[in-house]
Amino acid sequence: MKSKSTLLCICLLQFFFTYSQNQKYIDSLKTELKKESTNDSIKVVLLTMLHEKLMFSKPEIAKKYADQEIDIYKRTGSEFAYGLGNLHIGDYFYNKSMNDTALYHYQLAKTSFKKNNKTRGLIFVDFTLGDIYKSQGDYESALQIFTNSLIEIEQNIKDEPYKSQFLASSHLSIGSCYFEKGDLNLALKESIIAVGYFEKINDELRTADTYKQLGDIETKLNHHSFAIDYYSKARELYKKNNDNIYEANTIISIGAVYLLQGNLTKAENFYLAGIDLSRKFNLKGSLSSALIDYGEILTNKGDLNEAENALSEANSIAAKEQLTIQSIQSLEGLSKLDLRRNKFQSALRHINEAIEIGTRSGAVITLEGLYEVKSKILEKTGDHKNAISFLRESFAIQDSISSVEKIRQVEELKTIYETEKKEAAIALQEEEIKTLNEKAKVDKLTKGLYAGGMASALALFGLSVFGYRQRIKKNRIAREKQEEIYKQEIAHKKKELASQTLHLVQKNTFLEELKENLENLKSSPDKFKMEFRRIVMLLKKEKASDKDWETFKTYFSEVHNDFDQKLKTLYADISEKEIRLAAFLRMNLTTKEIATTMNVLPDSILKSKYRLKKKLGLNKETDLTEFLNTL
The missing domain is CATH 1.25.40.10 (Tetratricopeptide repeat domain)
Incomplete structure (x- = not known):
């Protein structure tokens, strides 16, 4: 029984x-x-x-x-x-x-x-451990765990639909890591693989999670229509399965996309729906974030009292729940609101509190916008000296973020390049193995037929040779295609390098103009207010800093095969400044362009070229640029 x-x-x-x-x-x-x-x-x-x-x-x-x-x-x-x-x-x-x-x-x-x-249980635990590493910003450890999980799944899980479920979850998690690192193309690729698996096994909630992630990626890529489409699919599935937390977050994400597009009416409708759902199910984090953006919409509409209510409530929730980013954002919103009302002291109080939280928590990336807002407040109060100082701080952070972003883009290109290179090598290897197996089969058949008739054997052998040659030809074409891909990658990197070089050359032109304006203002302080906005625009064309040089070196090394390392190996006493000059010469920049980039006179560059040539042990007849091009 x-x-x-x-x-x-x-x-x-x-x-x-x-x-x-x-x-x-x-x-x-x-x-x-x-x-x-x-x-x-x-x-x-x-x-x-x-x-x-x-x-x-x-x-x-x-x-x-x-x-x-x-x-x-x-x-x-x-x-x-x-x-x-x-x-x-x-x-x-x-x-x-x-x-x-x-x-x-x-x-x-x-x-x-x-x-x-219990293999499946271990995989479940590792998934979440990877998520915890990811939440702590340790993306390499997280990626290692998720990648190892893929291997474990392939080796030890045989029965469907569990295998597809685990594979889908691994690809989704890897995509999430790449997304948070900023490697958007890799994130998109992994997430699309994941959604294919989830749809195959009809796992609606995890399909919704993947749609949500794809929407986030497309938003970052500024593909707004694709983002809204993915978010809408995710929302429908969350609603169907009563997943209230993620439904609320997805509704708010749709509102954010419409806000980016400047469609305030649609954005407001979605934010209100997200706020209602967040209140209903007591979702504090979602509610605080939604109220901040809703406050921005109300501010843009001129409904300042309602905007203040929304931002104040968001700030209260963020403080109580210890939500650092929401605290900073709500205080920044209140400061901008005070500035619009000409309540300068209140605006300064709010922005200073936001800066204190950002500095204390290490959220440096938020300080760029906060310093800019503070600069505007100080300008309004007539404190032009400090206004310029905070604006410079804002630009310095912006420059740092820009440099990191450029380096990250190069790293992503390298990762994609290496991945495709490995995939192509594996494909070619498999094709060659297949070809050899086919040849072995034909050879065996040829031997068997030899006893039955030499003519038939020779005919078959001829066919096998023909087939073998065709496969060799096919392999050669595949290699040529891959070589063409590599050439395109190098061409792309050369374009990036040219762009970065142009950026370096142009920077100091604007800086010199700014210096001249500031010198003129020394003798006439009354012009500060009138000239302030023009100076702000010129400051954006900041001097080529060490960070710019590091970014340039990254691009340059990609195209010119570690040129700086070769120089250091051959000439151990060569200085960083001399390496920089050598790189610009190899780029065929003129003496004037190099002088502008390095912020010196052309005569100084001529002297530096002479000293560099002497250090490299070159005679008078040897052209320095031609020599550098041989390295």
């Missing part, structure tokens, strides 16, 4: 896995859980399924099911219940951003899964 009951439960479980309507599905699981009184293993499966269905929409209820799994362990000693219970309790604390408590339970779960060779 007991075996029949167990068989019936298993059949019911299979039915539940395919049940389409979510609430009915949950109700059915609850009913079956109440009925089951004998088999603790089936109870654990039912509790796991209920937890996973409710962990986002009703997290407190989901945790109670996880606690019941631990109770079964305490009563029976079941390692199965212990591992899953700790995994699910870890999920609960992780979703509440309580990472230390989450890590404790994940480690307990991982120990249990290792002890009992």
Whole structure:
């Protein structure tokens, strides 16, 4: 009788896995859980399924099911219940951003899964550990975990749909890492692979997660129509499955895209919908972020009182929940609002508080906008000296961010290049192996036919040679295509290098103009107010700094095969300034262009060229530029 009951439960479980309507599905699981009184293993499966269905929409209820799994362990000693219970309790604390408590339970779960060779459980734990590393900004560790998971899945998971589920989750997580690193093309590629797997196994919630991520990526790429399309698909699936947290976040994301487009009416409608949903389900972080953007919309519409209410509420929530970025953004919004009302002291108080939080928390990237706002406030109060000082600070951070972004773009190009190179090599290797196997088969056949007739054998041999030559030709064409890809990559990098060089050459022209204007203003302070805005524009053409030089070197090394390292190897005592001069000469810049870039007189460049030539041990007849081009 007991075996029949167990068989019936298993059949019911299979039915539940395919049940389409979510609430009915949950109700059915609850009913079956109440009925089951004998088999603790089936109870654990039912509790796991209920937890996973409710962990986002009703997290407190989901945790109670996880606690019941631990109770079964305490009563029976079941390692199965212990591992899953700790995994699910870890999920609960992780979703509440309580990472230390989450890590404790994940480690307990991982120990249990290792002890009992539960590959799937280990993969689940590693996924979340990778997410924690990612949330801490340790992207390399996170990528290593997710990549190792892919290998583990391929080797040890054979049955579908679990294999597709795990592969999809790995690609989604890798895409998320690349997205947060700023490698948008790689993020897009991995996310598209993930959505294909999720759609294949009809996992609606994870498909929605991937659509949401694709929307985020397309937003960053300024592909607004694609972003809205992905967000809309995600929202529909979240709503269908009662995933209230992510539905609210997705609605707010759609509003943000419309705000970027300048469509304030549509943006306002979506923000209001997101705010209502966030209030309904007490989603503090989502509510604070939505109120900040909604406050910006109201400010642009001129509804300043309502804007102040929204921003003040956002600031209050952010302070209470210790949401650093939202605190900074809400204070910046209030400062801009005060500036618009000419309440300069209140504006300074708010912006100074925002700067203090940004500095204390290490959120340096936020300081660029904060310094710019403070500069505008100081300009309005007549403190032009400090206004220019804070504007310079803002431009310095902007320059730093720009340099990092350029370096990151080069790194992404290198990653894509290396990935494609490996994929092409593997493809060619597989084709060559296939060719050799075909040749071996033909050789074997030829030997067999030799006894039956030399003529037939020769004919077949001739055909095999022809086929072999055709495959060799095909391989050669594939290699030529790959070489063409490499050439295009180099051409692209040369364009980037030319662009960066032009940028360096042009910078000091503007700086010289600015210096002249400032010298003129020394003798006539009354002109400060009138000339302030023009000086601001000129300051944007800042001097080529060391960061610009490092960025230039990155591009230059890509195209010219580590030119600077070759110089250092051949001439150990060569200085960084001399390497810089040599690089510009190899770029065929004129003496005047180099002088402008290095902020010196042309005569100084001529003397530097003479000293460099002497240090390199070149005679009078040897042209310096021609020599550098041979390295």
